[in-house]
Amino acid sequence: MEDLSLNDQEQQRRLKLAELRSLGINPYPVQFDKTHGAQDILGSFDDADTSALSAVRVAGRIVSFRKMGKASFAHIQDDTGKIQLYLKKDDLPEWYDNLRLLDIGDIVGASGFAFRTRMGEISVHVTEFTLLTKSITLIPLTKEETDAEGNVHRYSAFADKEQRYRKRYLDLIANPEIKSTFRIRSRVITGMRKYFDDRGWLEVETPILQPLYGGATARPFITHHNALDVDLYLRIADELYLKRLIVGGFEGVYEISKNFRNEGMDKTHNPEFTSMEIYVAYKDYLWMMDMTEDLIRTLAVDVQQQFGNVSKQRRDADEGDVSRAAIDFSVPFKRAGMFDLFLEYTGKNLRGMSREQLVAAAGEIGVPIDPSWSAMKVLDEIFSEKVEPNLIQPTFVMDYPVEMSPLAKAHRTEPGLVERFELYINGKEIANSFSELNDPIDQRERLEDQARIRAAGDDEAMVVDEDFLHAIEVGMPPTAGLGIGIDRLVMLLTQNDSIRDVLLFPQMRPEKLNAEG
RNA sequence: GCUUCCUUAGCUCAGUUGGUUAGAGCAACUGACUCUUAAUCAGUGGGUCCGGGGUUCGAAUCCCCGAGGGAGCACCA
DSSP states (O other), X not given: XXXXXXXXXXXHHHXXXXXXXXXXXXXXXXXXXXXXXXXXXXXXXXXXXOGGGSSEEEEEEEEEEEEETTXXXXXXEETTEEEEEEEEGGGOTTTGGGGGGOOTXXXXXXXXXXXXXXXXXXXXXXXXXXEEEOOOSOOOOOOEEEOTTSOEEETTOOOOHHHHHHTHHHHHHHSXXXXXXHHHHHHHHHHHHHHHHHTTOEEOOOOSEESSOOSSSOOOOEEEETTTTEEEEEOSOOHHHHHHHHHHTOSEEEEEEEEEOXXXXXXXXXXXXXXXXXXXXXXXXXXXXXXXXXXXXXXXXXXXXXXXXXXXXXXXXXXXXXXXXXXXXXXXXXXXXXXXXXXXXXXXXXXXXXXXHHHHHHHHTTOOOOTTOOHHHXXXXXXXXIIGGGOOXXXXXXXEEGGGOTTBOBOSSSTTEEEEEEEEETTEEEEEEEEXXXXXXXXXXXXXXXXXXXXXXXXXXXXXXXXXXXXXXXXXXXXXXXXXXXXXXXXXXXXXXXXXXTSSSXXXXXXXXXXXX
């Protein structure tokens, strides 16, 4: 009967499960009517008048249990928090002796009345008790202590990052404060959707499986469609499809889209990630800059109001990692030309410099350069090294070289530049926008340039999409486009340093069991 | 992809120059306890020391190969 692959505690729980069944107790009943969440009771309990909470029904997972002979205390955890149950033998004549068959991790329901214990904790005095789900494996729940300021100190907390990412359900149980990150994530996406919908722009869905990929410079994932016997690409961006819709006559479309890029993984890159792209006809990038500023401010203020000081809620933050800048969303965002920022932070005017001049300039300001790099790569490197780290408060970087932006419209007054901005906050890019290129001849030349770069060996350069070019030939009205990296925005608003902490299920290398050499 | 560090009980961790039977707290089990809260007290069980190979009288410990993870770098919006 005993399975030797189970440890003693797992065997113990299976024995308890069998005993519960033999006692006629269903360990997996079908439902339970809750009337209150833990927080509902804690938040509304009134010592002067307990009548409002004289009949409550709560349910949740047992996270601690203290048996003291003929009375016991347990904490249960639900989606709103934890609340203590007080179980007395006199009040639970049928159930009390069976409490020995329960374990930490089991899900239970209880009804009773709220009261304050002698030690001062608001609790539920249980008069009826139900097992809702027996847990037959171990959960890394540990003891914790709440100090006078309300900070929770968890002993031997479930801290193994690998296991927390791989088994997020355990992480959510053992470290429930991370739930706030995902609540904020949801709130941000919902808020963004509402912002756009309120302005009459249409949410659309475009193909994830694409015969050609485009809209960004990146390596794609390739998959295969059996019935058609063709390879398809997982989208790297949805830009080219959304522009087709503007051509088709929609005047404002947006998509919150999962994109896939077959590249390295690190603190800020996951193979699949979420971005939002929006295109609005008859507008330019200056209009889009105003809209972006208002949108980001709206979202940030909303998160602040709903969740308060986020960093304080996150108790899993590394203690040493404290140098977080306070971002002020209330003041107007700084706006500066890319080359003005170069001048500001390097003292050099890099505008119009040749590759050789840029390499020389990089040497003078101490930015290491690989001699094989293109002029744009050198420029990009100087920007990353010398400018980006300074862009802590929200800053719009405007007007990029045309070579860096094959889908952006030539600048109305500045030759060699395009009408493009990127929003940087806390040293990281949050948004990217341009006056969209709608000159079909110019667009074709830019994509053909990309194709030449690609033929020269850069497999991240764009491919020519003839159908997209045809759409632009049909005629796309003047249009402003914007892309926002949702994951990075959420990282910013939740003060997480790793993209893995804002993804419920970050990509992990598959575990190999019993690997043989 | 490169560098570096880590992997010991369900969880968090000790483990001496390489030395007997690998330890602790929590969790589990048995018992006591009808307002406890890291409950307390007494007792008990629990290990593929990440996997494989090697050195050695002897390996958790030293060496090699492999796996996974963290951090950094490179690549990259």
